[in-house]
Amino acid sequence: MTDYTDRLRAAARRLLGEGRVDCFIGYRRGSLPLAAQPAILTRAEQADSLIWDPSCGMNLAHYAVGRADRIGIVATGCVSRSLVALALENQVARERLYIVGVPCTGMLDAGALRRRFPGREAAAAAYEGPRVTIAFADGNEELAVAENLARPCRTCAHPNPVVADEMLGEPVASPAVPAVPEEAAAAEARSAAERWAYFCEAFAHCIRCYACRNACPLCYCPTCFVDESRPQWVGKSSDPTDTRTFHFLRALHLAGRCTDCGACERACPLDIPVRHLTSRLNAEAKAIYGFEAGLDLEERPLLDRYRPEDLNDFFK
Amino acid sequence: MAGPGEGRGEGRMSEWEPRIVTILCNWCTYGAADLAGVNRLQGPTNFKVIRVPCSGRVSPKMILAAFRSGADGVWVSGCHPGDCHYISGNFYARRRFTMMRALFRHIGLDDDRLHFSWISAAEGPKFAATAREVIAAVRRAGPAREWGKTRAQVV
């Protein structure tokens, strides 16, 4: 991982220095241990503030949307897929992107670490290859990153960038991917009434901060449906029906577009399993249409095309 | 918490009649409904009909809004694949409905509450038959209490 930091800094320094790009989007060290902060650099001498480690989880593609300049960006598999999806929807221009690809071995899940060390507060973290050492007030703990991955990383089918202008390392193998994500599989085993009860409970404590929506690089509508007032599709109070309606519609708007980066779940301040719905839709898209979003710059999004022989069995 | 399935059977209660929001394409099923009416094929008054220019116009938020406003069932109907007035609107709609239906089933919506059909303007009898089928299904499912918002649950 340190390797990548050095190579990443060199790449950013070169691209900004040679005027290949006007800005470079990466991560810098955050103020908290286990946190990395997205950063948009504009000068070559800022390159040394870049880092690359398993805390770099927030999807950077978000920051490429709406920019008119030439963008350098460091991208893992999921970030590159988001960029492809955004390019297909004309939100970024491929020719103005310079993608520095990193083969990704997965990002840490802060929630998993909280659960693993309840009541203990990380003071610092150091990464060395596949291991992370976390300093607590009462001593250090050394862990394998691979055993504490964020949920989407555990089943990532595309850890390597699907498109890149240069690569910082050799491709890595993807973890064994179950056909249906584990949470969805567990949900599937329940009855319809039990699933409904599960979702009611799961969303009951949502505070409607919209972090899930805003963290998603594919959520870029100038006016979100929750903010529409004529007609008003969703109420703005903490009424449970309205809260659930928001989550269901948010997920549906990502049908055939979600690249399963998990930014929504990562951003949620209350650990609500918001990704459950989108990953379920991803599994359906793959099972029904053999489609995965953001893999191919030439392939229109799932809902932007059709085949006459598409599934028709539930139409009367 | 009561699941959506728990409404089943309540349809046998004497007063309750299912309320069904029906979203029909102007160029086909809406005409079929008309034809069914002219031929006196249809009696039930459970439907609130919304006419749209094409099934491709139908967004998931309309369907959620219908349930949120108290519908017990929703039925969307358009032109047969290949017969779209706008060439391909219903082909796009079909994919959208497929994904929508998959998600709604996953979160626990009873299959009996959400219906899709292709009915051309000439198919009055099919419209009447499908209408009866939809009503029977929604009746089986019972009142959809959990999906409707009666009044904001706030302090």
Place this chain on the structure above:
Amino acid sequence: MRTRYYERDAFPPAVAELRRAYRVFVPVRRGDFHAFAEWDDSVRPDFDYRKTRVPPKGLVFPQSERLLVFSTDERDPEHDILREAPKDFPPQAVVGIRPYDAMAFRVLEVNFDTPEVRDPWWLRRREATTLIGLARADEDATMFRTENYAGPFDERGLDVIVYDLGRGYLAKALGEKGEAALAAMGGDEPAADALREVEERIARAATPELPAGRLRAQPAAPELPTGRLRAQPVVPLFEAEFWDEVAAPCLNCGVCTFLCPTCWCFDIQDEVRKQEGDRIRNWDSCMFPLYTLHASGHNPRGKKTQRVRNRFMHKLKYYLDKYDRGVMCVGCGRCVEACPVNIDIREVAARLNGFGEQVERHDR
């Protein structure tokens, strides 16, 4: 001033006594986090908690509240006349609230209880609320001190302060409400050694000694740097160049504002169903573009940087200048902890406070 002592195991039953006269809200574990919930038979209080994820602000200023009701039925002679939504404001006790969250109500009150405007819903809930605070020196690394939070034994916002002494709890009433609550809780007079121990703990906390290694990745000061803010002229701060850099990573979500115990902004919405209408007040967030959107379509804070700037300027400068009650922050650190992109108010305060000085800033 009434003081009482409870052995560790005797404390929850003493709190339970309050349920005869109050709705009692206690910290409960919910997943990875804690939250305040009404103590009924379905929940178990956990007084060993450190911080709730969502502040207890909502117990006085709910996220959504029905204020007024109306009818649109023209046969009703009173149609379209707004009436107050009928509801009770029964006495409620918030047991285990931490001093920073209690102080937050004092920060908030300048918005709801002013000489010109007295918000009836706020006033009645506030009046019905007794804050029974839990004092224990267990601040985490995201917390810091401000004029409105002097540390874990700050009793200014509380009606009763309860010191956690490990083996037991010592409770001290801080006013009439507190006297009444403590009388209802029963308990024994504390022994001299318990009182002495409280004094010692308070003295120790005055000069906080942080565990080794804790602040390695932190700014060094547990005090929010705000000393020079009052003297800073507002316009140059507003026009400062650093705002774009501060705002760059921001997602414009509402995490920081909704988890903030001192953010008070709200929006009012009418919801009409058939012919019954509700006027509902909902928390709003200055991070949302809709917050400032005019009916004309114009948005005076249409850009992300403008919204981020407003949030920090309101907290750290406008509030300070307007009310002269310190900054609008009680140092709970929730926004620091939960921000998806790690925007840290301590760093922003340092920039504002140091503005104009030739301070060399290097990237962290």
